[in-house]
Amino acid sequence: xxxxxxxxxRIYFADQGVIVEHGSPEEILDHPxxxxxxxxxxxxx
Numbered sequence: 376x377x378x379x380x381x382x383x384x385r386i387y388f389a390d391q392g393v394i395v396e397h398g399s400p401e402e403i404l405d406h407p408x409x410x411x412x413x414x415x416x417x418x419x420x
Contacts (some may be wrong), residue, residue, distance in 0.1 A: 376404055376420060388412045 379386060379400060386403040388396045388411075396409045404420075407413045 376416075380404060388415070 383400050385397060386400055387394050388403060388407075388409075390411045396403060396407060396412045403412065404416065407416060
């Protein structure tokens with residue numbers, strides 16, 4: 376996720392075609408609010 380952190384100014388996380396969460400890379404990668412986002416990041420980080 377380092378690449379995303381460096382190049383993105385906004386990240387959108389979608390689950391089953393629905394945007395679940397969006398925000399700056401710091402907001403989404405460091406402090407996700409939604410359980411689905413947290414679960415995904417735990418798997419990939």
